[in-house]
Every structure is written in C-alpha cells, then in structure tokens.
Amino acid sequence: MESNALSISCAGLTLNNPTMLASGIMGYSTESFQRIANSGAGAVVTKSVGIQPRVGYVNPTVVQAESGIINAMGLPNPGITIFSEEIKFSKMILRVPLVVSIFGYSAEDYAEVAKKASEAGADAIELNVSCPHVKQTGAEIGQSPKLLSEVVQQVKIATNKPLIVKLSPNVTDITILAQAAIEAGADALTVINTLKAIAIDVETQTPILGNIKGGLSGAAIKPVALRCVYDIADQFKIPIIGCGGIKNWRDAVEFFLAGASIVQIGTAVADNIEVFQSITKGIENYLRKKNARSVKDIVGLAHRK
Ligand code: RRO
Numbered sequence: 001m002e003s004n005a006l007s008i009s010c011a012g013l014t015l016n017n018p019t020m021l022a023s024g025i026m027g028y029s030t031e032s033f034q035r036i037a038n039s040g041a042g043a044v045v046t047k048s049v050g051i052q053p054r055v056g057y058v059n060p061t062v063v064q065a066e067s068g069i070i071n072a073m074g075l076p077n078p079g080i081t082i083f084s085e086e087i088k089f090s091k092m093i094l095r096v097p098l099v100v101s102i103f104g105y106s107a108e109d110y111a112e113v114a115k116k117a118s119e120a121g122a123d124a125i126e127l128n129v130s131c132p133h134v135k136q137t138g139a140e141i142g143q144s145p146k147l148l149s150e151v152v153q154q155v156k157i158a159t160n161k162p163l164i165v166k167l168s169p170n171v172t173d174i175t176i177l178a179q180a181a182i183e184a185g186a187d188a189l190t191v192i193n194t195l196k197a198i199a200i201d202v203e204t205q206t207p208i209l210g211n212i213k214g215g216l217s218g219a220a221i222k223p224v225a226l227r228c229v230y231d232i233a234d235q236f237k238i239p240i241i242g243c244g245g246i247k248n249w250r251d252a253v254e255f256f257l258a259g260a261s262i263v264q265i266g267t268a269v270a271d272n273i274e275v276f277q278s279i280t281k282g283i284e285n286y287l288r289k290k291n292a293r294s295v296k297d298i299v300g301l302a303h304r305k
Helices: 030-038 080-093 107-120 145-158 174-184 219-235 249-258 267-271 275-289
Strands: 008-010 013-015 019-021 043-045 062-065 068-071 098-102 124-128 163-167 188-191 195-198 213-217 240-243 262-265
Touching: 019 275, 030 043, 030 080, 062 213, 068 219, 068 267, 080 098, 080 107, 098 107, 107 124, 107 145, 124 145, 145 163, 145 174, 163 174, 174 188, 174 219, 188 219, 213 219, 219 240, 219 249, 240 249, 249 262, 249 275, 262 267, 262 275, 267 275
Parallel strands: 019 043, 019 262, 043 098, 098 124, 124 163, 163 188, 188 240, 240 262
Antiparallel strands: 008 013, 062 068, 068 213, 195 213
C-alpha cells in the first residue's frame, strides 16, 4: 500500500482522505468547519445557501425515526452576501477543501449564487437540486431532467469551479436524472439526498414536524443510497460521492465497491464527531488487508461480472 493510499483526486478536488462532511450538519460557521476538519474530514460541505436569507420552518424541525432521523429544516440560511464573508474567512483558516452547497428557485438564481460563492473562494460548488420538502427548489428541480439540465448548464457558465450535483432518491429512475446532469456538464454527482418521509404522534394524532413532511437520513436509508450509487456507476463514468447512512468504515467500503470514490457523512456526525477518524482508519486497514494501493483500486469492484 502506498503511503498516501487514502488521498484521492476527484473532479478537480484533492482530498487527504475520501471522507467529506455532508451538507446540512454543522454547516454555517468557520468554527464548525474547522472542528470538522480537525476531527479528520477530508473536505467540508456547507449547509445550502441561496440568494436571500431564509429563516426555515417552525419547530419541531427534526424527529427521531427508527435507525435515522427525519428533518424539515426548510433551508435556513443567511443568504449568499453575508455567507460570502464566512467563505472568505474560512478559506484563510481551513486546510481542507470547502465545498459550498447552493440552492435557488430558477437557473438564474443558482448561477448567481454559484458565481458569488466561487468569487468568495469556494473550492467547489454542490448544487442542491434534491431537498425533498421546500417548494419551487430542490427536488422540484432535480426530479425534472429538463429543469435540472437548465440549472446545471447555467451554473457551468457562471463558475469554473468543480460542479457537483446532489441527486434526489425520490424519483422513479435516478439514472435518468444522472444522465441529464452529466450531459449538462456536471463534474461529479453526490448520491443521495434524504428520502421523503413523515412521523405521526399517536397521542396528539398529528404529524410531528412543523412542516408535516421531511427527509429521512441515517442508517435506514443506506441500502437505498447504495443501490442508487450502484445503478449510476453501472451506466456512467462520472465520479460519484456516496451519501446516505454511512457511520463506519464498512459502510464506506460498501459505497466504494458500489462505485463511489468519496463518501459524505452527515447524520453519524451528529452522534460522534470522531467518526471521520474511525472511518478513515478502518478504510486504511481494509486497503492493506486487500493489498489495494489506494481507494481508486476498489472503486466499483462490486460491478465485476
Ligand atoms: O434544509 C432542509 O430542510 C433540508 C435540505 Br436543504 C436538504 O437538502 N435535505 C434535507 O433533508 N433537508
């Protein structure tokens, strides 16, 4: 095994190890990015930011489910003008790549936010076209090959930073959306955002979340995420960032074997910020045991016929 077996170059980004903080968890301040980087993440992704500030949905915004959580935060964010200052500040301090997640209500919005985030110093842009529960953005764009294609094309014109498109699992065939994103110029795909879900309280006999429905994340969605990665890797050559229920090295390795080159960790970070280190150590041991020189050596191996 090479000494830098864990480092990975993918879609124009180079990471010391193949883990990233997923968007949505601890994602707004330089201080929290720094904490995540110090605990061993190879890169961090911000919470999604749009043109205007949004306060998000009323509480409760998160509820525990079996083997996961359901959230409906509602895209709370300070808006790109204020957030640009945080990006600039983070870039002075952070020693891992900073990926800025963005959203909009039109292709023009997405392009404007991407341009401002890039000018502020983002190392890459992740397009949130997959939030399951905010109207006129997110999955409402990412479920339509035509709208998705328009957004990706406009953002491609607005920035020359690597462009990562985060796909929704709430579709009939995720490969159709993957194809639209790839043909429009995506450099990588993050697979997947949360699954649309609901929790109901039997005492009050009402939905628990303020927004009624939300997105399920955590261990419960891992097999679905893994299948989505597998389906896309089966058809396309694009770099894939696996996301969904990864909490230990074994989960991460499953995603590499399915075709991902990097994994994002979200829900598991809320329980244990040290998760990046334990996953990285476990991947390193696994590569050594299998005589693999790097993560790249095992990417997609589960597709061998
Ligand atoms: O903010 C949210 O409620 C949210 C977003 Br933007 C997303 O992409 N996925 C999710 O589960 N929640």
